[in-house]
Amino acid sequence: xxxxxxxxxxxxxxxxxxxxxxxxxxxxxxxxxxxxxxxxxxxxxxxxxxxxxxxxxxxxxxxxxxxxxxxxxxxxxxxxxxxxxxxxxxxxxxxxxxxxxxxxxxxxxxxxxxxxxxxxxxxxxxxxxxxxxxxxxxxxxxxxxxxxxxxxxxxxxxxxxxxxxxxxxxxxxxxxxxxxxxxxxxxxxxxxxxxxxxxxxxxxxxxxxxxxxxxxxxxxxxxxxxxxxxxxxxxxxxxxxxxxxxxxxxxxxxxxxxxxxxxxxxxxxxxxxxxxxxxxxxxxxxxxxxxxxxxxxxxxxxxxxxxxxxxxxxxxxxxxxxxxxxxxxxxxxxxxxxxxxxxxxxxxxxxxxxxxxxxxxxxxxxxxxxxxxxxxxxxxxxxxxxxxxxxxxxxxxxxxxxxxxxxxxxxxxxxxxxxxxxxxxxxxxxxxx
Amino acid sequence: xxxxxxxxxxxxxxxxxxxxxxxxxxxxxxxxxxxxxxxxxxxxxxxxxxxxxxxxxxxxxxxxxxxxxxxxxxxxxxxxxxxxxxxxxxxxxxxxxxxxxxxxxxxxxxxxxxxxxxxxxxxxxxxxxxxxxxxxxxxxxxxxxxxxxxxxxxxxxxxxxxxxxxxxxxxxxxxxxxxxxxxxxxxxxxxxxxxxxxxxxxxxxxxxxxxxxxxxxxxxxxxxxxxxxxxxxxxxxxxxxxxxxxxxxxxxxxxxxxxxxxxxxxxxxxxxxxxxxxxxxxxxxxxxxxxxxxxxxxxxxxxxxxxxxxxxxxxxxxxxxxxxxxxxxxxxxxxxxxxxxxxxxxxxxxxxxxxxxxxxxxxxxxxxxxxxxxxxxxxxxxxxxxxxxxxxxxxxxxxxxxxxxxxxxxxxxxxxxxxxxxxxxxxxxxxxx
Numbered sequence: 001x002x003x004x005x006x007x008x009x010x011x012x013x014x015x016x017x018x019x020x021x022x023x024x025x026x027x028x029x030x031x032x033x034x035x036x037x038x039x040x041x042x043x044x045x046x047x048x049x050x051x052x053x054x055x056x057x058x059x060x061x062x063x064x065x066x067x068x069x070x071x072x073x074x075x076x077x078x079x080x081x082x083x084x085x086x087x088x089x090x091x092x093x094x095x096x097x098x099x100x101x102x103x104x105x106x107x108x109x110x111x112x113x114x115x116x117x118x119x120x121x122x123x124x125x126x127x128x129x130x131x132x133x134x135x136x137x138x139x140x141x142x143x144x145x146x147x148x149x150x151x152x153x154x155x156x157x158x159x160x161x162x163x164x165x166x167x168x169x170x171x172x173x174x175x176x177x178x179x180x181x182x183x184x185x186x187x188x189x190x191x192x193x194x195x196x197x198x199x200x201x202x203x204x205x206x207x208x209x210x211x212x213x214x215x216x217x218x219x220x221x222x223x224x225x226x227x228x229x230x231x232x233x234x235x236x237x238x239x240x241x242x243x244x245x246x247x248x249x250x251x252x253x254x255x256x257x258x259x260x261x262x263x264x265x266x267x268x269x270x271x272x273x274x275x276x277x278x279x280x281x282x283x284x285x286x287x288x289x290x291x292x293x294x295x296x297x298x299x300x301x302x303x304x305x306x307x308x309x310x311x312x313x314x315x316x317x318x319x320x321x322x323x324x325x326x327x328x329x330x331x332x333x334x335x336x337x338x339x340x341x342x343x344x345x346x347x348x349x350x351x352x353x354x355x356x357x358x359x360x361x362x363x364x365x366x367x368x369x370x371x372x373x374x375x376x377x378x379x380x381x382x383x384x385x386x387x388x389x390x391x392x393x394x395x396x397x398x399x400x401x402x403x404x405x406x407x408x409x410x411x412x413x414x415x416x417x418x419x420x421x422x423x424x425x426x427x428x429x430x431x432x433x
Numbered sequence: 434x435x436x437x438x439x440x441x442x443x444x445x446x447x448x449x450x451x452x453x454x455x456x457x458x459x460x461x462x463x464x465x466x467x468x469x470x471x472x473x474x475x476x477x478x479x480x481x482x483x484x485x486x487x488x489x490x491x492x493x494x495x496x497x498x499x500x501x502x503x504x505x506x507x508x509x510x511x512x513x514x515x516x517x518x519x520x521x522x523x524x525x526x527x528x529x530x531x532x533x534x535x536x537x538x539x540x541x542x543x544x545x546x547x548x549x550x551x552x553x554x555x556x557x558x559x560x561x562x563x564x565x566x567x568x569x570x571x572x573x574x575x576x577x578x579x580x581x582x583x584x585x586x587x588x589x590x591x592x593x594x595x596x597x598x599x600x601x602x603x604x605x606x607x608x609x610x611x612x613x614x615x616x617x618x619x620x621x622x623x624x625x626x627x628x629x630x631x632x633x634x635x636x637x638x639x640x641x642x643x644x645x646x647x648x649x650x651x652x653x654x655x656x657x658x659x660x661x662x663x664x665x666x667x668x669x670x671x672x673x674x675x676x677x678x679x680x681x682x683x684x685x686x687x688x689x690x691x692x693x694x695x696x697x698x699x700x701x702x703x704x705x706x707x708x709x710x711x712x713x714x715x716x717x718x719x720x721x722x723x724x725x726x727x728x729x730x731x732x733x734x735x736x737x738x739x740x741x742x743x744x745x746x747x748x749x750x751x752x753x754x755x756x757x758x759x760x761x762x763x764x765x766x767x768x769x770x771x772x773x774x775x776x777x778x779x780x781x782x783x784x785x786x787x788x789x790x791x792x793x794x795x796x797x798x799x800x801x802x803x804x805x806x807x808x809x810x811x812x813x814x815x816x817x818x819x820x821x822x823x824x825x826x827x828x829x830x831x832x833x834x835x836x837x838x839x840x841x842x843x844x845x846x847x848x849x850x851x852x853x854x855x856x857x858x859x860x861x862x863x864x865x866x
Contacts, residue, residue, distance in 0.1 A: 148827075149826060149827070150827060150829075284748065284753035284754055285748055285753065286748050286749060287748070306744070306748055307740065307744045307748075307754060308741065308744035308745045308747075308748055311739070311740045311741035311744055312741045314741075315717065315718055315719050315720070315739055315740075315741050316719060320717035320718065320759075320809060320811075321717055321740060321757070321759055322759050322761065323757070323758060323759055324754070324756070324757035324759075325756060325828065326753075326754055326755050326756055326757075327826075328755065328821040328822070328824075328826060329821060329822065329826050330826060373821075376753060376821075378753075378821070388761040388762060388806075388809075388811070389761070389762060391761075393582060393760075393761060393762050393763060394581075394582070394583060395758065395828075396583075396832075399829075399832070
């Protein structure tokens with residue numbers, strides 16, 4: 001049992017609080033740490049599991065759990081991550097190395113080739129999964145990005161509505177303005193900007209046929225076809241000029257090699273007195289590469305930026321940074337709620353997919369939450385403009401607009417996500433090669 | 434008159450609004466632009482002036498004005514800068530080149546050697562000027578950095594108090610906490626943090642003997658010697674750990690080669706659950722070098738950072754960015770007030786210095802204002818922490834604390850800058866070589 005012995009030695013320095021019991025394939029056990037919070041039991045199902053973990057923890061942790069070769073018998077996979085990571089909370093100088101690197105770099109590819117065709121393939125991989133799966137754990141508006149917890153006791157639906165409100169307030173939309181929404185998802189933000197912020201024209205673009213179909217159906221159901229158009233379109237193919245540009249949870253897929261193109265295209269599309277808001281996951285520590293397991297199985301082509309990776313491209317683009325908010329624990333809370341909701345309806349997920357997929361999805365949500373809670377993963381809201389006088393000189397306008405939008409939300413109709421979408425619903429206006 | 438002819442051709446594409454009349458040494462005139470707002474007349478006093486302007490506008494503009502070889506006969510030197518720059522406002526893609534580069538890069542050296550001895554020399558050059566000079570145009574607290582205009586009609590004193598309040602609120606000081614103030618100036622912020630934010634211990638450090646003497650005298654006059662100590666000390670020499678670190682208007686002098694040292698030292702001095710606020714002038718466009726005239730005559734050793742220059746050093750330091758506010762036009766307003774106050778008391782300034790100095794100072798204030806108003810110069814307030822859970826998850830706490838501090842300000846005594854400072858007042862605790 002040399003591999004299990006090596007694993008025990010690797011685990012020992014990680015755990016100061018809580019206890020991890022490991023059951024080896026021959027039924028013997030070892031324990032690391034002491035105490036009861038958290039207390040986790042893991043069973044290694046075969047002789048190769050310990051060796052794989054030691055040899056390549058970044059890739060193998062997720063694979064072994066997904067394949068049922070690493071079974072969490074007491075607690076959950078999130079509890080396992082917590083017992084391994086919580087004692088290093090906030091002390092990045094003492095990171096013990098490879099095993100933590102698993103989480104630290106959870107969403108980064110070694111290299112991204114996001115040309116037009118590649119980008120479309122990567123998006124289909126993740127977002128064209130059956131919408132019924134997302135409906136099991138997302139909020140009613142299908143917001144698949146970090147929520148904004150104005151109050152600690154907010155529900156997921158309230159926090160996702162507060163996110164749209166916060167984003168709209170920072171855009172400073174005046175009634176009638178045009179808005180480009182890059183990566184519009186299932187259309188919830190586009191509808192909010194037209195309804196609540198009174199944008200006159202919103203163009204929502206996505207590379208996901210499934211998301212575009214749902215978004216277009218929702219626009220039609222709301223009778224807003226004159227003001228919102230949804231297109232299956234790459235951001236590099238969009239034409240025209242917009243008063244405002246918003247992009248929430250899409251920049252993670254752009255890829256490092258395309259940062260200059262992204263900001264140059266954004267500057268070209270933005271009016272001279274325009275405002276842009278970019279909402280993206282990122283890292284506050286050193287630039288790094290994303291966990292290869294996540295890259296292979298969850299998000300091909302993605303890269304989590306540091307500010308030092310984004311800023312040179314911004315400074316070259318003609319856009320100027322006007323504000324950067326760093327949302328720290330909001331995504332940890334969002335992911336906790338998603339995971340709890342997913343597990344509560346796991347039997348329904350199982351009917352849509354299979355056991356292996358459900359394990360993979362739980363692992364993805366757990367690793368993501370641990371990364372936001374215990375590592376240096378955050379969400380950046382980067383506000384950009386071309387001129388220094390298009391926004392008020394203090395940030396007070398954000399709270400003022402939020403109050404105004406909150407009042408409007410109360411009197412506007414709900415725009416529910418339809419249960420089924422007719423096949424011909426999507427307007428395909430520009431398809432990348 | 435070949436040089437005047439070349440100058441006319443260089444000026445013509447710059448001016449679309451307003452009019453510039455140029456009187457050449459032989460008494461002939463040429464005009465560029467039309468209209469009356471602004472309308473400026475400049476006289477070139479000798480045959481070499483036009484040639485010097487064409488050959489090296491960045492260095493020569495300030496020199497010629499200071500030396501009285503470029504005389505503004507109608508309007509002010511600020512009006513002259515405005516007529517040259519205002520039409521490019523917000524459209525950095527159309528910058529016409531060298532002459533605008535004068536302002537664009539107004540505060541950057543080609544190279545900075547800020548070792549301990551060099552840093553001290555550089556600071557003495559600027560800040561040990563007679564305090565009576567600064568008293569002519571600064572607010573009553575001698576805040577020599579960007580004010581914060583909560584309301585457009587705020588007075589300079591109100592806006593400088595709001596700046597201290599805004600900085601203190603972002604630091605999230607709890608009663609009794611220790612604070613390190615790197616570059617404490619004449620002590621106004623240190624007194625505010627002890628008085629209003631109820632810091633238990635503040636260490637204010639500066640390299641200016643003159644500033645340290647005044648700050649220490651104010652602390653003694655306030656009876657706060659037990660809670661505030663002022664030292665002539667380089668930030669690299671400070672010992673100990675602090676709950677909070679603040680640095681307002683000092684980072685401009687650090688020099689690019691020392692960014693890693695600055696943030697590494699800051700991380701070493703900051704408690705694990707600490708918060709740091711860095712307030713510095715910077716650029717939102719491409720990294721650049723400071724105007725050589727400013728470097729030679731006003732701020733030897735300085736460098737204005739872009740975020741892309743600061744972030745790599747921050748990401749390597751163990752500090753994580755938690756918020757970046759970009760103050761855009763606040764410093765333009767501050768500088769306008771300083772310049773108007775300086776010109777209103779120019780006869781007093783003339784008794785303290787001489788005609789040449791007064792011209793240089795007016796030019797410095799005018800160039801600085803134009804840089805903030807018409808170019809990409811801003812103030813960054815970068816908030817930093819080591820852990821992701823030491824600050825509230827939304828930014829609402831800033832306004833909440835400001836409201837609390839505003840109420841305390843009303844009941845606390847004023848801490849005026851003394852008219853004269855006894856020679857032995859300063860506590861010199863650590864002097865760089």
